[in-house]
Amino acid sequence: MVDGTNDNRPVSPHLQIYRPQITSTLSILNRITGIAMSLAALLIVWWFLAAAISPDYFNYVDGWLTSWLGVLVLVGSLLAFWFHFFNGLRHLRWDAGLGMGKGEVARSGKLAIVLSVGATSLCIIFAL
Amino acid sequence: MSYLTDRKRVTGLGVAKNGVEHWVSQRMTAVALIPLSLLFIFPFMGALDSGYDAVIATYAHPGNAIVALMFFTVLFRHHRLGLQVVIEDYIHNHRRQVQLLILNTLVWRAAGVTVLFAIAKIAFTAT
Numbered sequence: 530m531v532d533g534t535n536d537n538r539p540v541s542p543h544l545q546i547y548r549p550q551i552t553s554t555l556s557i558l559n560r561i562t563g564i565a566m567s568l569a570a571l572l573i574v575w576w577f578l579a580a581a582i583s584p585d586y587f588n589y590v591d592g593w594l595t596s597w598l599g600v601l602v603l604v605g606s607l608l609a610f611w612f613h614f615f616n617g618l619r620h621l622r623w624d625a626g627l628g629m630g631k632g633e634v635a636r637s638g639k640l641a642i643v644l645s646v647g648a649t650s651l652c653i654i655f656a657l
Numbered sequence: 658m659s660y661l662t663d664r665k666r667v668t669g670l671g672v673a674k675n676g677v678e679h680w681v682s683q684r685m686t687a688v689a690l691i692p693l694s695l696l697f698i699f700p701f702m703g704a705l706d707s708g709y710d711a712v713i714a715t716y717a718h719p720g721n722a723i724v725a726l727m728f729f730t731v732l733f734r735h736h737r738l739g740l741q742v743v744i745e746d747y748i749h750n751h752r753r754q755v756q757l758l759i760l761n762t763l764v765w766r767a768a769g770v771t772v773l774f775a776i777a778k779i780a781f782t783a784t
Contacts, residue, residue, distance in 0.1 A: 563739045570736060571764075573701075574772040580716070581775035584709045595706045603705075614694065617687055624684060656702055 551638045559616045562609035569606035572599075607652055611645035679738060686735040690728075697728040717783030722776055729772045737765040 547553070572594065579590035593599050619637050622628045628637055659666065704715040716722050740761050748754040 560743060563736075564743060567736055567740060570732065571768060574768050574775075576705075577772050577775040577779070580709065580712050581778040587709045587712070591706065591709075591712075610694070610698070614691075618691075621684065621687060652702065 552634050555616055555638045555641065559613060559620070562613045562616075565609045566606055566613065569602065569609070572602070604649075604653065608645065608649045611648040611652075612641065615641040615644045615648075679741075683735065683738045686731050686738070689731045690735060693724065693728040693731055696724045700724075713779055713783045716776055716779045719780070722780035725776050726773055729769060729776070733765045733769040733772075737761060740765075 544553075576587075576590055576594055579587040594603065616638075619628070619634075619641055622637075628634070700715055700721045704712045716725060741758060744754060744757045744761060748757055
């Protein structure tokens with residue numbers, strides 16, 4: 530077993546043995562962005578709840594979300610959103626049995642990075 | 658030798674017992690979120706930092722309110738299913754894993770009801 534209690538059979542190489550590849554890196558990034566957006570989603574729930582309570586409480590919460598810390602979190606969430614969006618499209622294509630060739634997965638991965646950075650930049654430009 | 662078919666001998670012996678519903682639901686919500694997230698995010702970014710009155714006016718509009726209600730309903734199901742897999746993959750202590758899975762379900766259900774109520778109140782009480 531892996532904990533060495535039964536025998537010393539070889540085990541398959543784990544994450545830190547392999548050189549990071551674009552496919553594995555984007556796969557773990559998909560999880561990280563999903564987890565990160567959970568926190569952003571709860572902040573947005575707080576924002577909607579505040580708007581339903583009173584103008585004063587809304588201004589308090591909106592002040593937090595538009596402070597430098599809030600903007601940092603929201604811009605990070607925006608990048609996470611666009612990455613998860615475009616990488617999710619890759620996953621849905623794979624689920625349909627498409628685009629799984631060795632060259633294709635690397636190409637679509639690079640495309641997802643370019644599109645997510647581009648979409649985030651456009652959103653920031655239009656929001657200013 | 659057995660008169661049972663291969664299929665009959667292995668049915669029910671897997672570790673998961675279920676999972677197809679989870680897998681399909683994760684993808685169904687993902688597909689639904691393609692249009693819903695795009696329809697939600699642009700009015701939301703417009704409303705953010707534009708003041709209380711503008712936010713109320715945005716979500717008083719039935720189109721924005723209905724999209725937001727659909728978006729959060731589907732989004733929080735997607736969040737719950739996604740985080741469930743993360744917890745199952747990385748938390749190996751059984752007791753801790755079950756605790757976190759329960760917490761995961763409760764948090765997303767509670768957040769869902771909260772945000773749906775808040776949006777509905779804004780939409781119905783705006784003048």
